[in-house]
Each structure stands twice: as C-alpha cells, then as structure tokens.
Amino acid sequence: MNNQPKSDIQIRRFSKAFVWAHAVNAISFFALYITALPMYTDFFNWLYPVLGGPANARLLHRIFAVLFCTPTFIYLIFDRKGFFRWMKELVTWKKRDLQFFTEFVKELFGFKFKHIRQTFFNAGEKINSLIQIFCAILVIVSGFTMWFPEYFPRAVVQWGYFLHNVGFGLGIAVIVGHVYLSVVHKHSRPGYSGVITGKVPAWWAKSHYADWYDEEVKKGNFPDLDDPQHKKGA
Amino acid sequence: MTKYVKYVDVTKCDGCRACMVACKNWNDLPAEHTDFLGSAQSHPKVTADTWNVLQYIEHENGKGDLEYLFRHSSCFHCTEAACEKVCPEDAISHTKFGTVVIDQDKCVGCGYCVQNCPFEVISLKEYKDKNGKTYRKSQKCTMCTDRIEEGLQPACVTTCHTGAMEFGEKEAMIKKAEQRVKEIKDRYPNARVYNPQGVGGTHTIYVLAEKPSVYGLPENPKVPTSAILWKDYAQPIGKAMIGATTMAVVGAFVTNKFFSKRAEKAEQEDGGESHE
Numbered sequence: 001m002n003n004q005p006k007s008d009i010q011i012r013r014f015s016k017a018f019v020w021a022h023a024v025n026a027i028s029f030f031a032l033y034i035t036a037l038p039m040y041t042d043f044f045n046w047l048y049p050v051l052g053g054p055a056n057a058r059l060l061h062r063i064f065a066v067l068f069c070t071p072t073f074i075y076l077i078f079d080r081k082g083f084f085r086w087m088k089e090l091v092t093w094k095k096r097d098l099q100f101f102t103e104f105v106k107e108l109f110g111f112k113f114k115h116i117r118q119t120f121f122n123a124g125e126k127i128n129s130l131i132q133i134f135c136a137i138l139v140i141v142s143g144f145t146m147w148f149p150e151y152f153p154r155a156v157v158q159w160g161y162f163l164h165n166v167g168f169g170l171g172i173a174v175i176v177g178h179v180y181l182s183v184v185h186k187h188s189r190p191g192y193s194g195v196i197t198g199k200v201p202a203w204w205a206k207s208h209y210a211d212w213y214d215e216e217v218k219k220g221n222f223p224d225l226d227d228p229q230h231k232k233g234a
Numbered sequence: 235m236t237k238y239v240k241y242v243d244v245t246k247c248d249g250c251r252a253c254m255v256a257c258k259n260w261n262d263l264p265a266e267h268t269d270f271l272g273s274a275q276s277h278p279k280v281t282a283d284t285w286n287v288l289q290y291i292e293h294e295n296g297k298g299d300l301e302y303l304f305r306h307s308s309c310f311h312c313t314e315a316a317c318e319k320v321c322p323e324d325a326i327s328h329t330k331f332g333t334v335v336i337d338q339d340k341c342v343g344c345g346y347c348v349q350n351c352p353f354e355v356i357s358l359k360e361y362k363d364k365n366g367k368t369y370r371k372s373q374k375c376t377m378c379t380d381r382i383e384e385g386l387q388p389a390c391v392t393t394c395h396t397g398a399m400e401f402g403e404k405e406a407m408i409k410k411a412e413q414r415v416k417e418i419k420d421r422y423p424n425a426r427v428y429n430p431q432g433v434g435g436t437h438t439i440y441v442l443a444e445k446p447s448v449y450g451l452p453e454n455p456k457v458p459t460s461a462i463l464w465k466d467y468a469q470p471i472g473k474a475m476i477g478a479t480t481m482a483v484v485g486a487f488v489t490n491k492f493f494s495k496r497a498e499k500a501e502q503e504d505g506g507e508s509h510e
Binding site for chain 1 (some may be wrong): 260322323324343349350354367368369370371414449460463464468469472473475476478479480482487488490491492493
C-alpha cells in the first residue's frame with residue numbers, strides 16, 4: 001500500500017479483560033445464532049442433526065445464553081477503568097463524530113478519504129457498541145421470559161418472542177459489517193489482531209485514533225512517532 | 235372443499251364426560267391422575283394427554299339462582315390460528331376440512347404455540363427416546379381428522395348421548411347455533427353463539443348459556459399483536475437487514491479491489507501519503 005517506511009512498534013490498545021470479554025461475547029453470540037438458526041429459517045434445518053437434535057440444540061442455546069451474559073462482568077470486574085472509559089465515550093458525541101461517517105462511507109467503498117481525529121473509540125465503533133448493547137439487553141431480557149415462561153405473565157412471554165427476534169435480527173445485521181471491517185477491510189485489519197492480542201501497530205493507532213494516541217504520548221505511555229528516532233531506518 | 239364445524243350446545247350437555255372417554259379411547263391417550271379439585275371436574279384444563287375436558291362451573295346468575303354450567307372444552311381450530319402462525323417449523327397446518335393439526339415429525343417441541351394460543355389448549359408432552367434422552371412434542375385435539383378422512387365424525391361427537399354436539403357443514407352449524415340461541419334466550423338471557431371473529435371464526439363453535447368469561451373464555455380472542463409483529467414484520471425485516479449489510483460489505487469488497495489500483499497510483503503522485 002504504502003512505500004513510506006513504517007515503524008513496527010506495537011502498543012497496547014486493549015486490556016486482557018477487554019480481549020477476554022470481547023472473545024466470550026463473540027463466541028457465545030455466534031454459538032447462540034447457530035444453535036437457533038434452524039428455528040429462524042427452514043433452510044438451516046440440516047443443523048438439527050448436526051447439533052444433536054432440537055432438544056440438544058435448545059440445551060446448547062441455554063448454555064451459551066449464560067455465557068453471553070458474562071462479558072459485561074468480565075470487563076467491569078477486571079478492567080473497571082477501561083469499562084467506564086467505554087461508557088463515557090459512548091455518551092460523548094461531537095462534530096468530529098458526524099464528520100467521521102461521511103469519510104467512513106468513502107473509505108468503505110475504496111474512495112479517497114481523510115482521517116478525522118478520533119478518541120479511543122471512533123464514531124463507528126461507538127454506534128456499533130450502542131446497537132450491540134441495546135440488542136444484548138433485548139435478547140437477554142426476552143430470553144429470560146422465553147426460558148422461564150412459568151414465572152411471567154403470558155403477554156410478557158408473547159412480546160418476548162418479538163423482542164428476541166428484533167434483538168438478534170438487528171444485532172447480526174450490524175455484526176456482519178463489524179466483522180467485515182476487522183477481518184477483510186484492508187485499512188482496519190490491524191484492529192482484528194488487536195482485539196485478539198490486545199496490541200496494535202503504533203502507526204496505525206496514531207492515524208486511526210489520533211486524539212487518544214497523542215494523549216497517551218503526553219502521559220509518556222506511547223512513543224512519539226514524529227520523533228525521528230522511531231522512523232524505520234533512521 | 236367444504237369446511238366442517240363441531241357444534242357444541244352447552245345447554246344440552248348433562249356432564250356425563252363420555253366425550254372425554256371417547257377421546258382418550260380413540261386417540262389412545264393415557265389416563266392422568268389428578269387431585270380432587272373441589273368440584274366434579276376431573277382436570278383443571280386440557281393437557282397433552284387429555285385433549286378435551288368437561289368443565290363444571292357453579293355460577294350465580296345474579297337472580298339468586300345457582301346455575302350448574304357444563305362445557306366440553308378442547309381445541310377451537312381457529313381459522314386464523316396463532317399456533318400455526320408462530321410455529322417455526324411449519325409443523326402446524328390447516329387440513330382441507332378446516333381442522334388444525336400438528337405434524338409430529340416436524341414438531342421440535344419449542345413451545346411457541348403453547349405460549350401463543352389464545353385459548354391455551356396446546357401443551358408439550360415429554361417423551362424418552364431409546365437412549366433415555368427426553369424430547370418434547372406439542373399435543374392437542376385434532377378434531378379426529380383421521381376419522382373425518384374416513385368419513386366418520388369426531389369420537390366425542392359420535393358418543394354424545396344428549397345431542398349437545400353435532401358435526402357438519404360450517405354454514406348449517408352456524409345457522410343451527412343462531413336458531414338455538416333464540417330458543418333459549420328466555421331461560422338464559424346471556425346466551426350467545428361463540429364463534430370469535432378475532433381469530434377469523436373457529437371450527438368448534440359453541441352455544442354458550444352465559445358470557446364467555448363465565449367459562450374462562452376470552453371475550454375477544456385474537457392472534458396476539460406481538461405474534462403478528464414478530465412473524466410478519468420483525469422476521470422478514472431482520473432477514474432483509476442481514477441481506478442488506480451482507481450486500482453492502484460485498485459491494486465494499488468489490489469496489490475496494492476495483493479502486494485499489496487507481497488509489498495506489500494517485501497516492502504515489504501526491505507524495506505517497508497513506509490512509510492506512
């Protein structure tokens with residue numbers, strides 16, 4: 001892509017707690033989706049024998065349902081600071097967040113674009129977080145009414161089915177974009193290894209999350225990449 | 235195809251429970267032990283093994299009289315059946331006679347029908363397979379569709395000795411019910427035909443002596459609004475959404491491949507600035 005020499009310095013972006021919380025969330029989300037997929041569309045009915053029959057699929061769905069409830073607590077307990085920074089960023093919206101989206105659309109389809117300075121999470125990640133939090137609440141709350149209908153009024157159980165469908169329907173649609181951007185899309189791919197190892201290339205962090213990077217430089221946590229000693233071959 | 239209706243005139247019922255026995259007998263359903271309920275009624279309501287239950291209701295009619303009301307209760311075989319709507323496996327369907335039946339091979343035992351039936355007449359039954367693992371299937375009255383196919387009437391109707399039940403063509407049965415209500419209005423001022431239109435009419439219709447609520451029936455049953463929003467809106471829109479985002483990322487992938495060469499060139503020209 002680029003002929004300019006890049007520093008290969010890695011910096012820590014995500015705490016171990018975040019990496020674990022994200023992984024548990026991702027694995028349980030897809031496991032939940034797959035174990036219920038034959039109920040969503042008959043096209044996937046062949047999954048029943050694969051999953052050991054409908055009764056077994058239901059059991060697996062419930063095991064992963066419990067797992068799906070844990071990431072929030074993993075993150076909150078083992079990285080309180082990170083969790084509250086996430087929460088704070090989610091409610092902080094400025095002009096640069098709107099500018100991000102116009103540039104993002106250009107970038108997504110491969111047109112020329114410019115980076116808008118972002119904090120720890122960019123506006124797209126914040127939207128993704130907000131939607132996934134909303135969907136997770138819908139799915140978990142309605143999941144309880146579906147799992148334990150005997151403890152809820154009939155109408156609540158009936159609305160639970162609808163809300164469960166809305167929750168995972170919206171969730172998966174957004175996840176498709178989220179996974180594409182990290183695994184396939186070339187400009188954001190370092191984010192994928194980042195969310196697994198917790199570390200990302202410094203140059204990438206600086207260009208994608210300029211405000212956060214500069215702040216950490218000021219605190220003395222990250223190297224100043226503009227300093228000639230960090231340039232490759234310098 | 236002619237639609238058939240089971241007509242139940244509760245005012246002619248003498249509470250003999252032969253319909254319950256005939257049902258168990260024909261459908262080969264096991265007996266269920268129940269506790270004494272404080273009345274002559276044997277079971278609180280229909281279950282997966284008891285597809286019809288005779289209700290015994292002690293009702294004060296407001297004139298100081300105590301009415302002893304009976305009602306043969308079982309599946310209503312709704313024209314717009316909520317159970318059929320919410321079934322994720324298309325296991326529930328209407329037969330050509332208008333009856334609603336569950337395909338036991340397709341049923342996965344999820345219980346969505348149980349929770350969405352406006353009359354609460356469907357139940358799950360637990361079975362054990364040969365490895366000792368439990369699985370569940372939905373069960374309810376079939377209106378003896380297997381008998382109807384052979385030109386017979388439902389077992390409960392055949393056995394009824396007071397003529398409280400009849401089975402016949404829909405229009406004729408509705409007419410009969412309306413006629414009967416006129417006859418009994420003096421004795422039962424609240425008498426009415428129960429053939430609720432909120433579910434498009436039913437294939438078991440009643441001549442009730444009292445308001446539906448006296449029998450524990452919903453006054454205006456309908457397919458739950460949540461079920462309509464779920465099955466007619468949330469599900470198709472959800473599928474369209476995942477289709478749309480998938481198309482968007484496929485489009486992004488293609489245009490990126492297409493533009494990447496041009497972009498590379500341009501970048502080199504304007505000084506090699508990268509947006510990675």
